[in-house]
Amino acid sequence: MLAPAYQKFKEAISNFIDSKRILTSSLQTLAYGTDASFYRLIPKIVVLVRNESEVIGIIKEAKKLDIALTFRAAGTSLSGQAISDSVLVVATHGWKRYEIFSNNEKIKLEPGIVGASANNILAPLGLKIGPDPASIGAAMIGGIVANNASGMCCGIAQNSYQTIADIRIVMNDGTVLDTADAQSVQAFKNSNAALIKEIEAMRDEIKGNEALFYRIKNKFKIKNTTGYSINALVDYEDPIEIIKHLMVGSEGTLAFISNVTLNTVTDEKYKACSLVIFNSIYDACNATALLKSSPVSAVELLDRKSIRSVEQDPLAPAYFKTLPELACALLIECRDNDQANLNQKQRQIRSAIESIPTFSEYEFTSDPVQYNFNWAARKGLLPTVGALRKNGTTVIIEDIAFPLPKLADACIALQDLFAKYQYDDAVLFGHALEGNLHFVFSQDFSTQTEIDRYENLMMELAVLVVDQFDGSLKAEHGTGRNMAPFVEKEWGNEAYRIMKRIKMIFDPKSKINPGVLINGDPKVHLKNLKPLPEADSIIDKCMECGFCEPHCVSEGLTLSPRQRIVIAREISRLESTNEDAQRLAEIKKDAVYQVDQTCATDGLCALACPVKIDTGKYVKRWRAERLENSDKKTAAYIASHMAETTAVLRVGLKIVKVFHSILGTSIMTAMSKFVHVITFGKVPKWIPEMPKGAVKINIKPAKIKPTNGHED
Amino acid sequence: MGKNKFQDADDLQLTELTHRLLVRAGFSIIYPESLDAHCCGMPFSSKGFAEANHTQSKALEADLLKVSENGKYPILYDMSPCFYHSKEEFTAPLKIVDPIQFMLDFVLPNLTIKKKKSTVTVFPVCSVKKIGKMEQLVLLSKWCAEKVTVIESNCCGFAGDRGFLVPELNDYGLRNLKDQIPANCNEGYSTSRTCEIGLEKSSGINFRSIFYLIDEVTR
Structure with a gap:
């Protein structure tokens, strides 16, 4: 049962949001409430929003009832910034529109677009987005920007903070600010004069405090996502520019992001990398300092233990196994749109670090096999x-x-x-x-x-x-x-x-993602550490990173692989603790459809999984464990009488076809729906596309040698 | 399984067409004895019937070993999912080949492309992705058509017979299918008959085995 305020909230938002997208069941709130962090809060209500007007409505109703909201997209963040024990607002499906403009220099993206999809859109133009978190295959624009997420190559030059051109946000009272729209900016300045004044006051205070001013400047010379992006207050004069840049890295604690416009960056055509082994971490770090002013795109450090994790790979050089304990590797990458320039860059890099001895000779490679091995070594560490x-x-x-x-x-x-x-x-x-x-x-x-x-x-x-x-x-x-x-x-x-x-000033009552960033x-x-009980050997290694989610057919209809695993773990936990029989029963009841029946068991999730979990295999095992003995007998009978079965099916499909030709599509559809329902879904629903019965293969088995010499 | 609603009486069903195509490419075909009694086992495995799957798969493996003279001859699978399933299950030294690679390696080199199609749509089924044959599928399709549209999708959600039992999963899986097919394209190809049922339903165009495409452009 929901507390009265939440019940009221649910009723109020049901007036403008399809109730199918307002989730309150034990199973769904747990599944959708889980992110990639090691914290666990279970929301009372999850709302799957589809557009900005729904968000505005939710914000207004929540404000009336003093209810806290947390906004999230993919839920791939690691620090516990996308969870809630109140109302979780998920903006993924319905938030996939984009627009490329200004001569391909800018791309406007909605928060539900996966980072890698944005790059796929830009790739034919030789462009990409700046931020490049390792989770880019699953993380979505809303979270990438809200966390100022970054990765191997973007550094601090091409992160969201540096590449943001414009943003459209919904404030905690439902006011919209679109920095790309002059009218919206003017209206915002008029209606939020006090907020603008406060921003200007903070900006001026910092400017008057030399020590603080330079502390902020200095701290953002290296990557930093601790606290707000207060460099906005020293880098910009205009309060709208300050607000725009404060939103980057605000972790959903200031406003909802409806869309973001990023300046696109060049995706260089030619790439080369080298795995350079140094005698010590000291040498590797000193080399890195020298590389800072050379034309490198990325320099990744791997300690001795990291190298150990790939030394068994057939592509790994033999000496990896016998490296001294103190050795340390740098993966150095350079890129260019011109092959000659790329070669020149390699020479410059080589001469930049020639003063530091390396453990062994090194070469740059563009050969896809070796290049991919080098990066696989780095990416395989987690x-x-x-x-x-x-x-x-x-x-x-x-x-x-x-x-x-x-x-x-x-x-x-x-x-x-x-x-x-x-x-x-x-x-x-x-x-x-x-x-x-x-x-x-x-x-x-x-x-x-x-x-x-x-x-x-x-x-x-x-x-x-x-x-x-x-x-x-x-x-x-x-x-x-x-x-x-x-x-x-x-x-x-x-x-x-x-x-x-x-x-x-943005959220005086702390109702927008409370407890995050400032606490x-x-x-x-x-506190609120996530339990990870053993459930099944197939899924026990799951880190709940969410990388599988964009690759799952049922994600958004019912559950994703990660969510299925979350449910399996909760069932296992409740079964072993006996702490809440009613909750266990509820979850198990809903799991039949959500976990089992809507899993296609296709296994594509395993391709994206860092630890190669095939959740489809787990669901097959789930099905096996719940089979009745009578079902098993039937299956065994069918299996041992396959010839008769195929014959019956062949005739059956032919009969269905005849009925279709007599009865027509609409009667067949109605009849089949009826039969499908009365047999509790066990008799297949007929559709016009159901195949006709095949003709039996009528060729006698014959052992004839192939005539074209392809036998080997 | 037989033909779809777009296919008329003159159209050959896949098994016959495959036979003709292989013969044209110069092959003699060896069929396993009691072909009708065989199944790769996947329909059982998907439903959790691990034992029935095992029995089926083992029986198939034994028979294939026999008719291929202990792995001497390559074995063509006309369906990608069956190939993938056998590949995971089999332990005997059999040369099983998926439909795409078989066409590229054995059939196309022996046939001439006579009239390329102008535009076709290709749906890569999950097994193609899992065995890493996406590029080969595109290559094969480009041999046969000037313009190839490869559908970007997760699993179609038909999942064997789940498309009949839980049709909303298939509808959801293919919700973006129609938008991806060019207006002037009415031919779709894939390598799994069950997936094609749902593809046909959601797209409204003729989805068939890619063997039909190869047969047509080489005749």
């Missing part, structure tokens, strides 16, 4: 940890950045810290060129001892990153709930006050 981890544990990706000159010392300090807390499976890699490092490790949250271990690690990590090296605690994954307790620690009191003021609870990063 899945490797994911696949090797113990069941029941989660995968954590720390995401920190350091000023480049301090990178080498920071790497060593980090390795020591992870060793101290016995995170022995931790691998270190990252976007070295941007000072951005990722530590990936598995973490158990099922016991207090383990939670304490994580808490202590985080405490020391904050000290190391902030006090020792003046780095960013979240470089590209967003603050979320995970780093919210540390924003003030990283930024200091003055900057943090500015951030709180930003939240206050007064110093332990919020240790």
Whole structure:
């Protein structure tokens, strides 16, 4: 039962939203409420919105009833910024429109477009979008922009903050601001004079505070997604420009994003890369500093443990297996639209780092096989940890950045810290060129001892990153709930006050994605941890990243593979704890259709899965476990009498065809619907496209040798 | 399964057409004994009947091993999903070949393309993606038509017979199909008969095995 305010809210929005898109069942709220982070909140209501007027309506009704809203698209973020225990508003289906204009220099995108789809649209033009998070195959524009997500190549030059041209947002009172529309801007300035004044006041205050001004400037010289993008207040004069850039990285805590216009960037035609092995992490980091001013597109660091994860690959050089413990690799990439220029770039890169000895000779390659191996080595790191981890544990990706000159010392300090807390499976890699490092490790949250271990690690990590090296605690994954307790620690009191003021002017009652980015609870990063109980060996390694979702036929109709796994885990948890029999019964009842009947078991999900889970296989096992013995006997009978079965089907389909020709399509459709319903869906529904019966293959088996010599 | 509603009495059904096509390409064909008693097992596996699947698959494997003289001759599958299923299940050293690769490697080299079609639509079924033969499918289609539209889609949702039992899954899976087919194109091709039933229903155009296309342009 919904609490009275939520019941009222549901009734109010039912007036303008199809009730099929207002989800309140135990199964659906859990399934849709799950994101890629290791936090769990279950929304009371999930609304699948299809257009802006629905969003405006929802915002207005929620405001009347004092109900908190969280907006999300793909739910691939990692820091706990896309979950809610109130109302979750999902903007994916219905939000796929785009427009390329200004001589292909700009693309306007709705929030539900997958990043990779945007790139597919732009590829024929030799263009792409700037931001390139590793999750780009599943992450959607709304989240990419709202988190200022970035990846291997875009650095801080081509992220959403730098490439945003315009934005259209819905404020917490339903007001729309479209920065591309002069009329909308003027109307907004008139109706929100106080907000504009506050923005200008903050801008001027910072300008008058030299220490703060330069602190902000400096901190954004490396990747940073801790707190708001307050560089907007030092980089821009115009309050509308400031608002536009503050929205980037706001993690849905300030307004709803209806669409974004990004400046497109060139997608170079020719690419070459080299996996260069250095004798130590020091040498690798020093080389990175030298590479900063050379024509590189990406420099990725892989520590010794990372290399170990690919050394068994047949394409890996033999010496990978015998590399010394201190070795460290850099994956160096350069790109150009001209092959001659690309060759020139390789020479420049080589001479930039010639002062630093390498462990072995290196060559650049454009050969697709070797090129792909090099990148597969880098991209396979997360899945490797994911696949090797113990069941029941989660995968954590720390995401920190350091000023480049301090990178080498920071790497060593980090390795020591992870060793101290016995995170022995931790691998270190990252976007070295941007000072951005990722530590990936598995973490158990099922016991207090383990939670304490994580808490202590985080405490020391904050000290190391902030006090020792003046780095960013979240470089590209967003603050979320995970780093919210540390924003003030990283930024200091003055900057943090500015951030709180930003939240206050856009959302004074904290009803838009509350608890994210700004949170007064110093332990919020240790609360609402997601349980990951064992459910079935096929799915136990699932990290709930959501990479499968764009590849699933039933996603949006019923459930995605990730959501099916979430439900399977919850059933398993409830069965073992016996904590809520009614909830278990409800979920199991709905699962018949949602999990089982609408899964096509096609297995395309496995192609996108970092740990290669085929959820279709799991659903087949689910079906097998729920089969009655009588069904099994029938199947065995059919299987052992296949010849008769095919004969019967052949005749059956022919008879159906005859009836169709006599009765016509509409009567057949009506009759078949009736039969389909009265047999509880067991008799197939007839459609005009049902095939005619085939003619039996009437060729006697004969052993004749092929005449054209193709037998081998 | 037999022909679709677009196909008239003169049209050959797929098994006959395949036979003719292979003979034209210079092959003699060996059929397994008791062909009617065989099935790759996938319909059972999909429904959770693991044992029935196993029995079927093993029986097929044994028979194929026999008629191919222990793997001496290549074995053509006319349906991609059946090929994929056998590929996953079989352990014997059989040279099973999917319909696309077989046409590219064995049939096209022995036939001449006489009249290319102007425009065709091709639907890559899931098994084609899973065995990584998308490029080969496009290549094969481009041999046969000037303009090839490859449908961008997840699984069509027909899923064997699920399209009859849970038709809304198929309708949902193919909700963007019609918009992708060029207005002047009324020929669709794929490599799975069951998928074609739903494709035909959602697109309103004739969806058949790509073998028909190859047969037509080489005659």
